[in-house]
Amino acid sequence: MSLLDELGDAALAGVWRAVRRQLETTGLQPSGAVTVQVDGVAADLLGGLLGRRPQVGRWRIGLADLDAALRASPAAVSLVEATVVLHGPLRDRPAERRAAETARIAAGGVWAESLVAAGLPAEPWVVDWTAGLRTTGLLGSSPASLQAAVSAVATVLADPRPRTLGELAAAVTGDAHGLDPGRRAGAVALRGLAARSGQPPPGQADARSRLWASVGVAVDDVSGTVLVLNWRPPSKDRWAVTMRERADLGLPTHVTVRELRTAPGPWALPGHVVHACENPQVLQAAADRRLPGALVCLQGNPSAAAALLVQGLASAGAVVRYHGDFDWPGVAIAGRVFALGAAPWRFGAADYLDVAPALGVPLTGRRTPTPWDPGLAEAMQSQGSAVHEEAVLEELLSDLVL
Numbered sequence: 001m002s003l004l005d006e007l008g009d010a011a012l013a014g015v016w017r018a019v020r021r022q023l024e025t026t027g028l029q030p031s032g033a034v035t036v037q038v039d040g041v042a043a044d045l046l047g048g049l050l051g052r053r054p055q056v057g058r059w060r061i062g063l064a065d066l067d068a069a070l071r072a073s074p075a076a077v078s079l080v081e082a083t084v085v086l087h088g089p090l091r092d093r094p095a096e097r098r099a100a101e102t103a104r105i106a107a108g109g110v111w112a113e114s115l116v117a118a119g120l121p122a123e124p125w126v127v128d129w130t131a132g133l134r135t136t137g138l139l140g141s142s143p144a145s146l147q148a149a150v151s152a153v154a155t156v157l158a159d160p161r162p163r164t165l166g167e168l169a170a171a172v173t174g175d176a177h178g179l180d181p182g183r184r185a186g187a188v189a190l191r192g193l194a195a196r197s198g199q200p201p202p203g204q205a206d207a208r209s210r211l212w213a214s215v216g217v218a219v220d221d222v223s224g225t226v227l228v229l230n231w232r233p234p235s236k237d238r239w240a241v242t243m244r245e246r247a248d249l250g251l252p253t254h255v256t257v258r259e260l261r262t263a264p265g266p267w268a269l270p271g272h273v274v275h276a277c278e279n280p281q282v283l284q285a286a287a288d289r290r291l292p293g294a295l296v297c298l299q300g301n302p303s304a305a306a307a308l309l310v311q312g313l314a315s316a317g318a319v320v321r322y323h324g325d326f327d328w329p330g331v332a333i334a335g336r337v338f339a340l341g342a343a344p345w346r347f348g349a350a351d352y353l354d355v356a357p358a359l360g361v362p363l364t365g366r367r368t369p370t371p372w373d374p375g376l377a378e379a380m381q382s383q384g385s386a387v388h389e390e391a392v393l394e395e396l397l398s399d400l401v402l
Contacts, residue, residue: 003075007049008086011041015061016087022063023083027094030067030079035060049073103140110143111150118154129195133188141184148173149188156215157196162257162308165212165219181208210301214336218257218304225254226306227297229283231274233267240264250290252283257305260312267309270317275345275399276310278324278333279389286400293400296320301333307340314341321345323396326352327386328365331376338372346395349375353383355392360385 018034026032038046038059046061047054049069067079075082084090111130115121133139139146151172156163169179169186179186193211194201202208209219218224230247233240239259246253268274276296277283283297296313298306313320320342324330334347356379363386370376380386389396 003049003073004077004082004085006045007082009041009045011039012045014038015042015046016083019061019063019066019079020083020087020090023080024091024093026063028080028090028092030063033060033062100140108139111139111146114147114150118150120150120154123196125196125198126192129192132191132195132201136191138184138188138191141188144173145184146188148178148185149192152179152185152189153192153196156193156217160216162216162218162261162304162311164221164257164304165217168217181205210303213303213307214301216304216307221257221261221304223256224303224305225256226303226309227280227283227299228253228255228309229287229295229297230292231294231296233263233265234269235264235266237264247294250287252287255305255309257308260305260308265312266316267312268316268318272318274313274318274320275396276320276322276337276342277389277396278330281390282323282393282396285393286397289397291397291400292402295400298322298333298337302337302340310337310340310342319343323347323389325386325388326356326360326376326380327363327388328368328380330386330388331370331380332368335369335371344372345399346392347376348373349379352376352379352387355387355395356380356383356385359391360387362386 015034015036015038018036022032022034023030036059038056040054040056043054043056043059046052046059050061050065051069063079070077070079070082077085080090111133112121115126120126130139152168155168155172165179166176170176173179173185177183179189190208190211191201193215197211197214199211202211209224212219213224228243229250229252231253232244232247240263243253272294274294274296276298278298278300280297280299283295286293286295296306296309302310310320321344322334322337322342323345324334324337324347326347334344338344360383363380363384367377367381
């Protein structure tokens with residue numbers, strides 16, 4: 001049996017673990033010492049190599065001594081070589097840290113240059129975006145990923161038209177999957193959108209989809225839909241006729257992004273009122289009662305399909321009136337819907353105060369501004385009550401009776 005075979009004995013496993021840690025800490029230099037507990041077998045093996053009396057107990061072993069003993073032994077190997085042979089490759093951790101720091105500095109330069117090129121460095125939320133990337137280590141991503149992420153965010157902010165994630169990715173990375181989950185560029189871009197909207201970074205798939213949807217980006221163009229009832233597009237094409245037939249039958253209809261992109265206009269007559277709600281229970285109740293008013297249900301944060309529909313209706317001259325939950329997430333959603341061209345529907349401070357004393361439940365979460373009616377946020381904070389759409393169902397349904 002060779003000396004290295006003997007030194008690979010299981011009794012020395014703890015010794016080699018300690019040696020490995022020390023070598024990786026010192027940049028693979030045999031310096032410093034390790035203190036280990038050895039049994040009789042380990043003491044015999046080490047004692048023979050180092051010329052020390054084999055004694056059971058705690059040993060302090062200098063790595064320089066161990067290296068010299070291995071080089072002078074029949075094995076004629078260095079301590080680093082012996083460790084690799086017996087227990088696999090070593091990591092030069094100081095070198096890794098230096099390389100990471102060099103890459104971080106280089107990436108920081110690319111990041112700053114990308115923000116300037118995109119016209120974003122003066123935006124206050126970019127400070128939070130950058131800080132979050134530093135904390136998570138994402139700022140050390142490849143320069144190409146950082147550039148693509150900044151380009152993606154700048155693109156959707158400058159040109160907020162509806163598009164699919166694949167289209168956006170192809171435009172900014174040259175790869176339709178370049179912003180997919182698991183890609184650094186997509187993760188960095190989503191953190192930027194979250195920082196801009198004051199939200200935490202999305203952790204789950206549905207949260208990522210909603211965040212993309214908030215800037216008109218659909219993860220695909222068929223799975224995300226908007227729910228409509230009694231929507232009667234006035235044009236004469238087959239799609240519009242089909243929609244009117246479904247409305248005549250009182251059938252709720254899920255409409256996809258793909259459908260809306262190919263649907264010819266106009267989608268409504270000028271001045272026509274289309275109501276919109278947050279919760280499907282409102283639309284279901286309207287369908288159950290066969291109420292004739294046109295109703296759109298966003299089902300929470302507006303998806304790409306919902307954003308496309310609201311914008312299209314408003315562009316056609318329709319009056320889109322939106323109601324949601326009187327809670328902080330609900331008014332945040334409302335703000336996004338109003339930014340698409342909708343107007344409030346029973347969704348101001350006076351409307352809230354009419355129902356909160358009798359129908360409210362405890363209000364939780366962080367206060368959200370209500371710029372369409374600043375008094376609403378004040379009233380909600382003062383009352384400390386949330387009012388969900390289902391609680392005012394009868395009032396909402398009364399507006400759908402034409």
